[in-house]
Amino acid sequence: MAFAIELLNITKRFPGVTANDNVSVQVEESEIHGLLGENGAGKSTIMNILYGMSKPDEGILRLYGREVEFHSPMDAIRQGIGMVHQHFKLMPDETVLRNIILGWTPGKGLVIDEKKAVKDISEIMDKYGLKVNLKAKVNQISVGEKQRVEIIKALYRKVRILILDEPTAVLTPAETDALLETMQRLKEQGCTIIFITHKLREVLAVTDHVTVMRKGVVTGAGPTVEMNVGKLSRLIVGKEVSMEIPMKAFNPGKKVLEMKHVSTALRPGKMPLKDVSLVIHEGEIVGVAGVDGNGQSDLGEVIAGLIPVQSGRLFLDEEEITRKSIRQRRKKGIAHVPEDRLKTGAAKDCTISENLILNHYYQAPFSKNTIMDHKKITQVSEDLCGKYLVKTPDSTYTIGTLSGGNMQKVVVAREFSDSPRLLVAAQPTRGVDIGATQYIRTKIAELRDTGRGILLISAELDEVMAMADKIVVIYEGELVAQFGRGEADEYEIGEYMLGSKRREVAYGD
């Protein structure tokens, strides 16, 4: 079989790092090719080169056997390469149709021939079995549909090679299955797909070949049939990783947190909570499953005190904290890993140590009578960076220079290190590579085993199911179901997540 894409001996250097060191990726025509690796392994660099966003220092790029050179993504698109980014690039206030034809409008001069566009797009939708309502506004459709719009957009541009960058990170299990099916159909119709993901299960299910990268080099490549989970994870992290997280037997203690009929006010772009009641005990992980945007943000933030309670009451260790300030709650032992570490969890122009001392900068040992003790601060920061395996030369670097996983380790170090009574962990492993993910999960398990209460909010159902002693499902701001560990499988939980089922929830115990 002929190769559709050949990236041969690509080397790309950035000041201080070699992002790609003699990397070769060969993708056959009409296959699904998995590209795997931790964050910072060099996957994005090689894909940016393929998509014309950056130029290699050495090496060549061949498409269908012909050597090409790209100067911008436009060149790549003209050669039939399309990319669906992890963060969709759509205009929320415009219709699906207009989003698809943007930049490739049929018609003459200033007049748009919408009829022709609708006809062309309908043909594509029929051919590949992709259905979306073209008249709907983008802000009214679901995440899965948005992704379909992105794929249709690429196909409409006559793309033969499609790069999907972590497409399943935001999808429910059912939506993921649908996407994988679509990918199969695209392949049957002659499309070549490069599938970038962290999830080994999906790779094994759908790809024909895989290429694994680590630290800028290719550590393994070959037909998927010769791979298994163990082999892949060894190639990705360089050593065997156990996906199991060791935890003690479930032995809950006293109530740590109690929410009684809590509702929050409507904010633009966020789903408010409606009458949520929940109890978290010592030594218990309560996992919140749900599709993104169903009130998870409000749930974490209302407990941490970032947004006010509209009605209902909150108790920490039997003491009412409904009206307590953020700092008072932190002092009483609430730690919070926020869902958006760039927006809320870190100040990226500040140094790592400035980020680490946020919770205690105003107290001894970090400061005395408002004068800060930089020596002590540096010392403690270096300790924490060492203890939480933050990869950095020293703690005076700005946190913005760290990779996503390392940045999250700084957040985790800050929030976990003062042994909280209650930890609210919102999307603690989002966009974090396998090594760091395992590490963070192990730390959460450690907190649980030492008798803290933990609220784990995660869009990764696997994570919730693996970690939680009790799973609650959130849908449109309400808790619609509650399960003990192992009481339901992911498809059943998925149905509650999509709102197609609900059942009475027994609160309190």
Added chain:
Amino acid sequence: METNIWKKRIDGAARAIGRQLCMMLVAIVIVMLFLAVSGYSPLIVWQGLGRAFTRDLSGTIRWAAPMILSGIAICIPFKAQVYNLGVDGQIYLGAIAATWVALAFPPDCSPAALPLVFAAAVLAGAAFAMIPAVLNLYCNTDIVVTTLLLNFVGRYLTEFMAAEVMRDQEKITQVNASRTLPESLWLPKLAAFGNSSANVGIYIAVMVAILAAILFFKTTHGYEIKLVGSNASFARYGGIHSNRVLLKAMALSGGVAGIIGAIEVTATQHRLIAAFNPDIGFDGIVVALLANNNPLGVLISGVFFGGLKNSGNVMERVTDVPNIVTQIVMAIIILTISANMTVCRRKRKKEALSK
């Protein structure tokens, strides 16, 4: 470890100073081009600057003090991403308060009253700066707009005070001015320069800059200001009240501006004159920008701008090049700074993209 950090710090400082000098140089070279095109000798700028830092050093010192202070007044709130464009108005209020208090003392009072004069100026400047801050917190008005507009209030209030309320009834002059302050409350001149305009205001300016550096780098207030400036929701998430930080930063800024007013009144004018302030507050923006908001850097750029201001006067005196040339230098410095910032941002964006 310890030496490493110091090495890094010294390295950083050297680079920052190099950057400052570079931008000043670029601006001067561009002005030379302007002069050459307009038929003047391009070397005039160098002559002017040369004289400003040799024979006419006293004038440079006189101007460096307000330039440094104004740069500090700008960079404190700037660090919290708050733009106080009302330093000029706060200078006027400081001057009014200083004059008012000074005139309340008898002509033969002791110089020990001077701190009181300055304290009044600081309070008045701070209070005036709180108006836009409070308006912002309670009515959500834009601080840039309100501070800018309050400059006119400050300026015309001074004119009103000088022309009506505090007007010297005994002297009939064309200028609207108050009575002269008691001589014991005049800020002493620098003895080394004899009877020149150089005064101890420069000591005050250096002290304030050092205090600001301590505030920024050594205290929890500086930490809070920096956090609020670099990511306000992160600061809030850590339990910091960004409103209080805003008020604090604006009050400090206004207070420093008030000191400028007091120095101008007690050291140079010796009375309250309408429109005495040649837009020192706006010069402060350039001073702070050039120093990249570092109070110690402000010391350097403040002296440079003091020299520039002085050299403008010198040039006008000895050649026929108008004073306005110095304004062109400042404008070009702003342009080089923004060009520099754009380039840096692009470079960073490119790096981030290709990562």
